[in-house]
Amino acid sequence: MKILNQEQMHWVDQQTMIDQRISSTELMERAVHELYKCIRSFTWFDPLSPVFVFAGSGNNGGDGIGLARLLAEEGVEVHLFYCDYSEPSADNLHMREHLPHRKYLTEKSITNPADFPTLDRKGLIIDALFGSGLNRPIEGVWRSVVESINTQHTNRVISIDIPSGMHPDKILENAVCIHADITLTIGQPKYSFFFPELGDIIGDWVVIDIKLSEAALEKCDTHMYYLDAPFIKGYGDLSRKRFSHKGTFGHALLINGSYGKMGAAILAARSCLRSGVGLLTCHVPRIGYPIMQISVPESMVSVDQHEFYFHTKIDVSGYDAIGIGSGIDHGNGVCEALLHVIQNTTVPLVLDADALNILAEHADWLGKLPRNSILTPHPGEFKRLFGSWINDAEKLDRQRNLSRQYGLFIVLKGANTSISCPDGQIYFNSTGNPGMATAGSGDTLTGIITGLCAQNMGTKSAVLMGVYIHGLAGDLAVKGQSQLSMVSSDITNHLGAAFYETFQT
Ligand SMILES: NC(=O)C1=CN([C@@H]2O[C@H](COP(=O)(O)OP(=O)(O)OC[C@H]3O[C@@H](n4cnc5c(N)ncnc54)[C@H](O)[C@@H]3O)[C@@H](O)[C@H]2O)[C@@H](O)CC1
Ligand SMILES: Nc1ncnc2c1ncn2[C@@H]1O[C@H](COP(=O)(O)OP(=O)(O)O)[C@@H](O)[C@H]1O
Ligand SMILES: [K+]
Structure with missing residues (x-):
């Protein structure tokens, strides 16, 4: 709308x-x-x-x-x-x-x-x-x-x-x-x-x-849209052809987790798989190897040389989408490993959490990101990245201008998450509820968007659909229960129902 x-x-x-x-x-x-x-x-x-x-x-x-x-x-x-x-x-x-x-x-x-x-x-x-x-x-x-x-x-x-x-x-x-x-x-x-x-x-x-x-x-010419059900339904076709195979649906790489934060990697990986990706590789520190293999058996695991952190300058070629940042922490060498990813891929990156905090300390990296990369800050991360704002109208203007300047999608999370696009359009999400203000719910979003990006539907479709479906899964999860009891795994568990309600497929 x-x-x-x-x-x-x-x-x-x-x-x-x-x-x-x-x-x-x-x-x-x-x-x-x-x-x-x-x-x-x-x-x-x-x-x-x-x-x-x-x-x-x-x-x-x-x-x-x-x-x-x-x-x-x-x-x-x-x-x-x-x-x-x-x-x-x-x-x-x-x-x-x-x-x-x-x-x-x-x-x-x-x-x-x-x-x-x-x-x-x-x-x-x-x-x-x-x-x-x-x-x-x-x-x-x-x-x-x-x-x-x-x-x-x-x-x-x-x-x-x-x-x-x-x-x-x-x-x-x-x-x-x-x-x-x-x-x-x-x-x-x-x-x-x-x-x-x-x-x-x-x-x-x-x-x-x-x-x-x-x-x-x-x-009427506008750059502002409300991301509601009729709009999103017309935005993509997720039906699967009879002879499609897992190669048809892309290979995603998720670089997440660190000592004490492997949960973030699990949440993102499960959501990525539930969003229809064909193949998933999760790159994790050594400490995370058994955790990932046991918790997410559908995913392949690539193991970092560092025991606790993402540290190794890994080969990131051959992936259709890369999501990075949930729970990666700030340890020594993480910055360099992140920069290596940024400089060695042309696929849009989905950057969340600590990847954004590192970016905030290296403002010149914004210009180095692959075109159409996606930043998913909550307001705190947005402030660290781009400074504080006078009022919300000014914040939205700034979000829009930065997207255009750097050719990035910026997903500013919260109630009615605002998504600014490189083409200058802004979308306000219609789904979601305050029950989603719970640990790990952003990690599930990173997984969903990365999984959709890998399916070659166009980055804009993947971002809009990802944000909408994430909120809808949250709305379905909370039906018949209290918002305060909701945990982010509930969102993942309702992704199937959310996709079905939206695309009947
Ligand atoms: N125009 C239409 O066909 C329709 C309009 N609708 C209703 O019409 C409303 C808009 O109608 P109006 O354009 O008459 O707007 P308002 O009902 O908001 O009234 C505006 C009038 O108040 C004056 N004004 C504005 N700010 C003022 C202030 N701070 N102090 C004193 N006076 C002030 C303006 O000069 C103007 O004369 C909508 O909000 C909606 O409720 C609906 O009935 C649907 C159809
Ligand atoms: N009041 C709210 N209404 C709708 N959605 C919300 C609300 N609060 C949080 N969310 C959603 O929950 C997610 C929280 O993300 P984030 O703050 O990064 O969590 P975490 O860092 O714990 O993973 C975002 O997608 C956000 O849009
Ligand atoms: K009124």
């Missing part, structure tokens, strides 16, 4: 009306009905508790007023508060004029902070103050309304389209903003939803499909 900016979203709305020959009111009605259906589908929704709708004077307010109408028609007690910061838009007025006469629907205007009502502690708050048309921080009485809503800790808050006060494309410094529990976002997620520093403000978000014009969406 494309991620569009404020201007493009507005243009797509307009084009949708033209292409589908509908009025702006009809488009808003469509949004309102979908919002209503979504709210009614929440199992926690209690039609016997009151709903408080705070509506601004733009179209976001119009959505809120329309929603108030549908809820009131159902018999829900609804209290509507108009927060008019300007003349109401035409569609907003239309929605006001079509409110039903119901005993349990009240309308009031807020014009100064003292007008803020006392709310039933159990009521649902609908935030429809400002939508994606926000163009500056909220000030004055509307700021105080936002602050008052934020103090209602016992009420659930649903923001329509975007939490009021948040800009869809950028970070407004020191801006006040509704803290939503759930954001029902219209059409597509907004770019700012992917800034970790705003994560607590947005809450959980759900995309409300209002059947925007496909032709208009197609025409």
Whole structure:
């Protein structure tokens, strides 16, 4: 799914009306009905508790007023508060004029902070103050309304389209903003939803499909995408031909593990095999030989001369993909051995963990990496590599620029992992959950991406698919159990189900 900016979203709305020959009111009605259906589908929704709708004077307010109408028609007690910061838009007025006469629907205007009502502690708050048309921080009485809503800790808050006060494309410094529990976002997620520093403000978000014009969406030029199921399904064909053999699916080399960290090598190797690679060789220090042979019998083992660390300048020719770094540590000679790999292969390298930390100490090596190599830092490793950032928007810009400058994929891990590509595109992952914040879950990702890269599907496909499948396996693993109990082997154990769910093969 494309991620569009404020201007493009507005243009797509307009084009949708033209292409589908509908009025702006009809488009808003469509949004309102979908919002209503979504709210009614929440199992926690209690039609016997009151709903408080705070509506601004733009179209976001119009959505809120329309929603108030549908809820009131159902018999829900609804209290509507108009927060008019300007003349109401035409569609907003239309929605006001079509409110039903119901005993349990009240309308009031807020014009100064003292007008803020006392709310039933159990009521649902609908935030429809400002939508994606926000163009500056909220000030004055509307700021105080936002602050008052934020103090209602016992009420659930649903923001329509975007939490009021948040800009869809950028970070407004020191801006006040509704803290939503759930954001029902219209059409597509907004770019700012992917800034970790705003994560607590947005809450959980759900995309409300209002059947925007496909032709208009197609025409919008963007470098940002949301990596969701329909997108990834169209990205590769993993079906196997009848006469295929293990040579068809590539030979991967994983250089991982050290004394006390052989687990990282095992986790990566198992995930690599579960991602369909034909052959796997794991290069490990001498201490790791029996461990690997026993734990991962499907893998061949190449043994380093050093007992504890990766140290030997090994022959890396003949492999289709090479993953390196999980648990390799920083011991003497590791840097030189890593540099030898970098300088003696042309296949893209998957670099993780200590390989990244070593890279951080040798900034000039970035330019030496084989083209299309893949760096998989978590935010700590990203900071060591590329320095700290002013805010998340600046961090993403930097990630994108570095990918273009060095011809690298950078997989910045976390919730909604961002993947920047040498072609300047950025993808935000849709799968994964906080249960995956557990030791070794990054090692499994290294194994998956390396295994996919070896299958000659193109590095970009391998990276996008790898990140998506890793998260999906995590989502499947956590079904019916607590996120806190999840361990990274659970991810590996659900890779088969994740591939099957995505590619039916
Ligand atoms: N246009 C459409 O056809 C659709 C729009 N929808 C809704 O429309 C919303 C966008 O509507 P609008 O463009 O009217 O945007 P808003 O509802 O966000 O209102 C923007 C208005 O507020 C003013 N404004 C912006 N920031 C302000 C600030 N800090 N203080 C005071 N005034 C400020 C702007 O000048 C503008 O007049 C979406 O968020 C969505 O909820 C949906 O109904 C779907 C269809
Ligand atoms: N809150 C979260 N939501 C989704 N995915 C997460 C979350 N926290 C961590 N992950 C995923 O788990 C993995 C953790 O990787 P990493 O930090 O390198 O772990 P380790 O070093 O222990 O292997 C990444 O793929 C990351 O995207
Ligand atoms: K809003």
